[in-house]
Amino acid sequence: MNRLQVPIHSSTLKNGLRVVIAPDTTAPVVTVGIYYKIGFRLEPQGRSGFAHLFEHMMFQGSENAPKMQHIKLINSSGGVLNGSTMYDVTNYYEAVPSNALERVLWLEADRMRALKVDDENLRNQRDVVKEEVRVNVMNQPYGGFPWLDMPPVAFRNWANAHNFYGDFADLDAATLVDVQKFFRTYYVPNNAVLLLLGDIKPEEGAALAEKYFAEIPKGATPPFADPAEPPQKEERRGDVEEKFGTLPAMAIGYVMPQRRTTEWYAMALLDQALHGGRAGRIHRELVLEKQVAVEADGGIDDIFGYNGPTQMTTRILHKPEYSSEATLAEFDAVIREVQETGISEDELQQLKVKWRSDYYSTLEGGRGGYMPRYGLMHLLACFTLFDNEPQLVNTILDGFLAVTRGQVQEVAKKYLRPENRAIVFRMPVKSEVKEAA
Amino acid sequence: MATKAAEISNLVPALAAERPVTWPKRTRAQLSNGLQVVLAEAHSIPKFHGELFFRAGNALVVDRAPSLAEMTATVVRTGTAKRASRQIEEDLRRLGADLGTSAGQDTSAVSFAGLSEYAEPLLQLVNELAREASFPEGEFERERRQKLEEVKLERTSPGFLAGERLRKALFGAHPYAQISPGEAQVAAYKREDLQSVYSQIYTPENALLMMVGDFDPQAMLNTIEKLFGAWTGKKPAAKESAALPQLHARRVFLVHNPGSVQTQILAGCHAITRKHPDWIRLGLTNSLYGGAFNSRLVMNIREDKGYTYSPRSSVNPLKQHGYFSVSAAVRNEVVAASLTEIFYEIDKLRSLPVPETELADAQNYLTGVFSMGLATQEGLLSQFSTVELNELPADYLETYREKVRALTPEDLMATARKYFDSANMPIVVVGDREQIQEQAALFGDTEVFDTQGQRLDK
Numbered sequence: 001m002n003r004l005q006v007p008i009h010s011s012t013l014k015n016g017l018r019v020v021i022a023p024d025t026t027a028p029v030v031t032v033g034i035y036y037k038i039g040f041r042l043e044p045q046g047r048s049g050f051a052h053l054f055e056h057m058m059f060q061g062s063e064n065a066p067k068m069q070h071i072k073l074i075n076s077s078g079g080v081l082n083g084s085t086m087y088d089v090t091n092y093y094e095a096v097p098s099n100a101l102e103r104v105l106w107l108e109a110d111r112m113r114a115l116k117v118d119d120e121n122l123r124n125q126r127d128v129v130k131e132e133v134r135v136n137v138m139n140q141p142y143g144g145f146p147w148l149d150m151p152p153v154a155f156r157n158w159a160n161a162h163n164f165y166g167d168f169a170d171l172d173a174a175t176l177v178d179v180q181k182f183f184r185t186y187y188v189p190n191n192a193v194l195l196l197l198g199d200i201k202p203e204e205g206a207a208l209a210e211k212y213f214a215e216i217p218k219g220a221t222p223p224f225a226d227p228a229e230p231p232q233k234e235e236r237r238g239d240v241e242e243k244f245g246t247l248p249a250m251a252i253g254y255v256m257p258q259r260r261t262t263e264w265y266a267m268a269l270l271d272q273a274l275h276g277g278r279a280g281r282i283h284r285e286l287v288l289e290k291q292v293a294v295e296a297d298g299g300i301d302d303i304f305g306y307n308g309p310t311q312m313t314t315r316i317l318h319k320p321e322y323s324s325e326a327t328l329a330e331f332d333a334v335i336r337e338v339q340e341t342g343i344s345e346d347e348l349q350q351l352k353v354k355w356r357s358d359y360y361s362t363l364e365g366g367r368g369g370y371m372p373r374y375g376l377m378h379l380l381a382c383f384t385l386f387d388n389e390p391q392l393v394n395t396i397l398d399g400f401l402a403v404t405r406g407q408v409q410e411v412a413k414k415y416l417r418p419e420n421r422a423i424v425f426r427m428p429v430k431s432e433v434k435e436a437a
Numbered sequence: 438m439a440t441k442a443a444e445i446s447n448l449v450p451a452l453a454a455e456r457p458v459t460w461p462k463r464t465r466a467q468l469s470n471g472l473q474v475v476l477a478e479a480h481s482i483p484k485f486h487g488e489l490f491f492r493a494g495n496a497l498v499v500d501r502a503p504s505l506a507e508m509t510a511t512v513v514r515t516g517t518a519k520r521a522s523r524q525i526e527e528d529l530r531r532l533g534a535d536l537g538t539s540a541g542q543d544t545s546a547v548s549f550a551g552l553s554e555y556a557e558p559l560l561q562l563v564n565e566l567a568r569e570a571s572f573p574e575g576e577f578e579r580e581r582r583q584k585l586e587e588v589k590l591e592r593t594s595p596g597f598l599a600g601e602r603l604r605k606a607l608f609g610a611h612p613y614a615q616i617s618p619g620e621a622q623v624a625a626y627k628r629e630d631l632q633s634v635y636s637q638i639y640t641p642e643n644a645l646l647m648m649v650g651d652f653d654p655q656a657m658l659n660t661i662e663k664l665f666g667a668w669t670g671k672k673p674a675a676k677e678s679a680a681l682p683q684l685h686a687r688r689v690f691l692v693h694n695p696g697s698v699q700t701q702i703l704a705g706c707h708a709i710t711r712k713h714p715d716w717i718r719l720g721l722t723n724s725l726y727g728g729a730f731n732s733r734l735v736m737n738i739r740e741d742k743g744y745t746y747s748p749r750s751s752v753n754p755l756k757q758h759g760y761f762s763v764s765a766a767v768r769n770e771v772v773a774a775s776l777t778e779i780f781y782e783i784d785k786l787r788s789l790p791v792p793e794t795e796l797a798d799a800q801n802y803l804t805g806v807f808s809m810g811l812a813t814q815e816g817l818l819s820q821f822s823t824v825e826l827n828e829l830p831a832d833y834l835e836t837y838r839e840k841v842r843a844l845t846p847e848d849l850m851a852t853a854r855k856y857f858d859s860a861n862m863p864i865v866v867v868g869d870r871e872q873i874q875e876q877a878a879l880f881g882d883t884e885v886f887d888t889q890g891q892r893l894d895k
Contacts, residue, residue, distance in 0.1 A: 065449075080730075135699060277530075354530045364813055372812030
């Protein structure tokens, strides 16, 4: 077996900023990322959607790079950039021809040091964010399904259960004071990691990180609310109206085991057995064999990228002639089968080969084809911020390849229970869906 | 907007010397049965990406039914003379592989990616799908019923509805006007129709096999010769297509989608194919207009006015024709205001030369982003297949950057005048007519449709 090994150099500046460098001279392109360890899970109560709105504000101006300059300087250097807000981290990243590396570091350091935005910027981005929510959620068939529909049904702790895109009233209530406070609290060097990947020498990268970031003052260690959930004792169900779509839909989510435990590795392979494309048991049974569903997919979303309660989620759009309960019964039959008989040795071997292959693609892969090494950047960042161990990129595969048939069956029995799951039904308001079948 | 932005700080580090961009060498071959092969090494990960293209798709067979080549591709992966559907899917997983079958207007394709250690068995499966697809009756019937649900569902997506209507306005009786079948057309699909499309399109003389990845090209070529060498079949005959409609004045096509809380705007005009000598200058003009984050349109209606999250423009090349389009999903109150700015920015490019510094920024952007594809196997495959499928010059990739850099403000203004025909654009708006019709009608004679494509105002 040809194992991929990524060279990794990591260090910490005196202000606590971690620096991870992964050189690779395949192309004259360098990918720069900064991850802050704060996402929408732990944003302030009464300010739903704030972490994401704040991410937009990070493009609105810093001490020496006023509004438009950040974007303009990256694009005009031949690079692309973006940012995204996730459960437990927010990232900002650029891929540029390697001759623009210093410029990118200067820009990222400038906005880590001092955000400089005004009320007009905030009003502007609040409007932009509302259109983002409309285009992705409110004006789309199955918009936000199930990522926004599931949390309030599945979880009880506000951190896990609230609207991550934000209620419009909360977005309207956000002020510049909130913006600067959030910035001072969480956007400190000791709560972040800087990643340099691609066409860069390790010693050159380390020197540049020192030059641009070392003088940014360390901040107080940020306070983090406890995202733990009270134990779940019953199956939870909720309903959401589907305004545009023609098909009844449902999502079933099971709470995951603790990250990086033996059970977690086994659950990842079980996820592959259930949701691995057209060979996955759920798609095979519901779409291809029983033909109850039009779509049946899902899985563990971003398995390495979360640091709190999460679920493995199946998303089903089914034919109107089948009731919700009839569809759910077919789904339950798939779950029962894997609990009772487990998986064969042959299937387990297939799953492991596919896992390894997918993992390599994740490390190389762009994001929508335009961000080289996005996956490697994301994994290095999460392994640094959550585990303090970027080298896991080269070793974590072993945990998945060591999983046994028995372990897969055990986690199926232990975790795929009704009292460990939540179900959201999203029913079209327009269609002639039959409720009994 | 640019006028409001402060000067660039003199603290900004200058760009270092540019490092050379070197595209990997391509190994080209043609088998005696006509199959073209292009291979390139890329050792970023121990995998490879490949695509077996056939140079015909939905447009060639549209007179039988819309999207018939796509339906054919869907069913191709569900069975061969040697393997049933479930076997195919499990074998793919056993090889750590991904595979897709698809068709667009001008091509059909089997795309695949897998571990280098299992390259030969994966190519064997691709070979079977290309030559021995068996179109099992049960699989066909299931996929046809699936497709019925999908065509109902896509009529609830604002993006689909806008695209469908614009394509009809731009392409009229030409096959490119048809992007999706109606329910009755799907109901009438027959297994025999698919088999006939398959035998017509899936032939070696019509095919191009491209692979990029971690392998030795000579050894891979030997494997390909061994697997695909005995395959036979002729190229399908080309067909004349209808001429495009002449566009006169701005016309508004309103697709009434009741309950919409936002309006999808999409406008466009005819443009050119990728092979056209003006392609590169049109690409740069588009990039500056609305093709990049830092473009005029984005800065205006997003960063200055906050009307929308994701405005963009694009140049869309098809084999026989191309078109330009600009889109934005905006809040209902600012439909007219957004259209005003969309046309203002187009007309400004047609009226005034672009400042030198702005031009240089756009040139740097386009040439830089062009090289991003070098970093991944998939990126390389995409660039190489663009060159091959469009029959671009062999040095297209190598000379692209210098051609972009040679363009002047006058070139861009002439390009905008020639191709951004703002006075004669069809304008599609998808939204709730009660809220937007009055605003949209300011821009031209208006036709109103429902989401099923039926006229509502006649």
